[in-house]
Amino acid sequence: MNILLLSMPDSFEHMPEVVVRMPNGALSSLAGNVDAHHEVAIADLILVQRQVRETVERLVNQLKPDVVGLSVMTFQRQTAKKIIALIRTLHPAAQIVAGGYDPSLAPEAFMNAFDRSVDFIVRGEGEITFRQLLRSIENHGEFDGIAGLSYRRDGRVFHNPERQVSSLEGGDIRLPNRKARVLCGYTLLGKQVDVVETSRGCTFDCSFCSIIEMRGRNFHTYSFDRVLADIRDAREQGARAIFIVDDNVTLNVSRFEALCQAIIDAGLNSIDYIVQAMTSAIANHGETLAPIMRRAGFRYIFLGIENILENDLAFLRATSKNTKREDGRKSNATIKAIDYLHKNKMYVVGGLIVGNPDDTRESIEANLEFARHYIDWPYIQHPTPYPRTPMTKDFRERGLIINETLQEYDGTTAVVRTEHMSAEEVEFMRWKAERWMKARHFPFALLHDRLFMLRNIRRIFAHTFRGSSIRSMLGLEDERRAFERYRAIRQVERAYL
Numbered sequence: 403m404n405i406l407l408l409s410m411p412d413s414f415e416h417m418p419e420v421v422v423r424m425p426n427g428a429l430s431s432l433a434g435n436v437d438a439h440h441e442v443a444i445a446d447l448i449l450v451q452r453q454v455r456e457t458v459e460r461l462v463n464q465l466k467p468d469v470v471g472l473s474v475m476t477f478q479r480q481t482a483k484k485i486i487a488l489i490r491t492l493h494p495a496a497q498i499v500a501g502g503y504d505p506s507l508a509p510e511a512f513m514n515a516f517d518r519s520v521d522f523i524v525r526g527e528g529e530i531t532f533r534q535l536l537r538s539i540e541n542h543g544e545f546d547g548i549a550g551l552s553y554r555r556d557g558r559v560f561h562n563p564e565r566q567v568s569s570l571e572g573g574d575i576r577l578p579n580r581k582a583r584v585l586c587g588y589t590l591l592g593k594q595v596d597v598v599e600t601s602r603g604c605t606f607d608c609s610f611c612s613i614i615e616m617r618g619r620n621f622h623t624y625s626f627d628r629v630l631a632d633i634r635d636a637r638e639q640g641a642r643a644i645f646i647v648d649d650n651v652t653l654n655v656s657r658f659e660a661l662c663q664a665i666i667d668a669g670l671n672s673i674d675y676i677v678q679a680m681t682s683a684i685a686n687h688g689e690t691l692a693p694i695m696r697r698a699g700f701r702y703i704f705l706g707i708e709n710i711l712e713n714d715l716a717f718l719r720a721t722s723k724n725t726k727r728e729d730g731r732k733s734n735a736t737i738k739a740i741d742y743l744h745k746n747k748m749y750v751v752g753g754l755i756v757g758n759p760d761d762t763r764e765s766i767e768a769n770l771e772f773a774r775h776y777i778d779w780p781y782i783q784h785p786t787p788y789p790r791t792p793m794t795k796d797f798r799e800r801g802l803i804i805n806e807t808l809q810e811y812d813g814t815t816a817v818v819r820t821e822h823m824s825a826e827e828v829e830f831m832r833w834k835a836e837r838w839m840k841a842r843h844f845p846f847a848l849l850h851d852r853l854f855m856l857r858n859i860r861r862i863f864a865h866t867f868r869g870s871s872i873r874s875m876l877g878l879e880d881e882r883r884a885f886e887r888y889r890a891i892r893q894v895e896r897a898y899l
């Protein structure tokens with residue numbers, strides 16, 4: 403059969419086109435795991451944000467897919483629905499399958515008994531479910547035995563039992579198929595970028611994270627041989643930068659250290675690696691972990707700091723993952739972790755969440771001030787009530803959700819207020835501070851990616867300061883006017899088709 407796999411074009415503020423365009427890791431993994439006789443094409447629509455309609459029309463008309471699969475996050479739901487409607491008019495015979503975080507955690511939003519929005523939902527991990535689904539479609543078989551699948555029959559919706567998460571060890575999940583990608587332009591700071599997984603899952607339960615509802619609290623790992631083969635494949639396809647997309651690779655520090663050593667031994671350390679890490683892991687093991695990460699090629703480390711204030715960390719259920727233990731005493735791990743990374747010449751992308759229920763101007767300012775001093779690149783977000791997270795329940799019970807427009811659930815639009823501040827005020831404070839923090843990093847980026855930065859500095863600057871004018875920067879115009887212009891730009895941008 404012909405299979406077309408699409409990721410959604412919607413991106414958020416921290417993903418400027420000129421700086422970062424990453425492939426969706428789910429789709430290449432699905433493509434690598436269907437039976438070999440299928441023809442698969444992957445289109446990451448983020449690469450053609452301004453030609454979504456034309457691209458979908460072209461691909462559907464060319465490929466006449468029997469099955470179209472869409473990978474969807476919550477803030478992309480409305481775009482997904484428009485794309486589904488477009489595919490229905492172009493090629494009514496196609497079977498449409500939705501997967502990823504949003505369809506898995508809010509299946510009722512994609513499928514009901516009354517309209518034929520999608521035909522199937524693959525909930526949770528997708529490789530095996532999708533493989534089995536294609537077999538059933540091809541052979542006109544039954545769907546009731548496929549764990550993790552939702553489907554509609556005779557005007558009724560059926561949700562089959564959950565699929566157990568894969569152990570990843572037995573080779574059930576084969577390597578991704580990157581050759582199936584039909585669009586080009588993946589980039590990170592001018593280098594071709596790809597994504598690689600070394601593990602799946604997490605045993606923590608941060609209240610804002612969708613992972614636990616998605617797959618439970620567990621941690622499974624791929625063998626190093628498989629990871630190295632995957633990195634080599636990404637490199638053969640042209641990647642010079644790799645984002646390790648594991649949910650939490652630092653859960654097992656000794657494994658992570660061994661992985662870094664394996665990357666070095668395999669000579670794959672000329673690639674620039676980016677990874678997400680817990681502050682506690684880096685702070686508690688930084689003496690040995692940080693140097694070996696650097697030697698393996700790690701460059702930007704996304705640290706899940708979340709917040710520097712204890713109350714906020716407790717609300718986010720992120721205290722323990724941000725705790726350093728020394729001589730039997732516990733303290734916040736963040737500064738120590740940053741110190742280790744800086745000493746080893748790595749940059750810190752600081753993940754912070756501001757606008758929690760009890761936040762005041764002072765508590766937000768304390769976090770912004772921290773970011774100004776310690777982190778290299780800010781990745782500051784607002785708490786966002788994604789389907790079925792514990793945080794969503796808290797916000798709803800306290801009546802703090804002020805915006806139900808899901809396209810705006812992108813993390814940098816404040817959609818909840820605090821007990822003391824409006825959502826808009828929270829967002830304004832973050833926006834105003836963050837632009838300057840980003841600008842401060844430009845000279846450092848210039849040192850490492852000289853040609854790229856010289857060529858693109860104007861575009862990068864223009865994106866960072868969208869909405870601002872010379873007058874607003876010089877204090878001759880109220881910054882709130884600039885903020886309104888920025889929000890208007892974002893609003894227009896969200897209409898992808």
Ligand code: B12
Binds near residue numbers: 426475507783786789
């Ligand atoms: C890596 C990552 C990123 C990378 C993206 C790199 C990339 N292009 O892939 C970066 C850092 C850039 C990023 C950004 C964002 N992310 Co992110 N990210 C992740 C993370 C850590 C891993 C995702 C991943 O690649 N996993 C590996 C793949 C193989 O697994 P998977 O995506 O789950 O796919 C499997 C199944 O879901 C399913 N599946 C998926 N799609 C499909 C499609 C079909 C047809 C089928 C059959 C099955 C299927 O099968 C796949 C294989 O088993 C997750 C989870 C986490 N722990 O935080 C968050 C996560 C996905 N991100 C999330 C969000 C919200 C964002 C942002 C909006 C920022 C934010 N506010 O947090 C931005 C948006 C990016 C953009 N487009 O502008 C949320 C989504 C929540 C939701 N309900 O929508 C998550 C879950 C984190 C969270 N807050 O809980 N992210």
Ligand code: SF4
Binds near residue numbers: 605680723
């Ligand atoms: S440590 Fe990271 S992956 Fe694990 S629950 Fe918290 S935010 Fe999610």
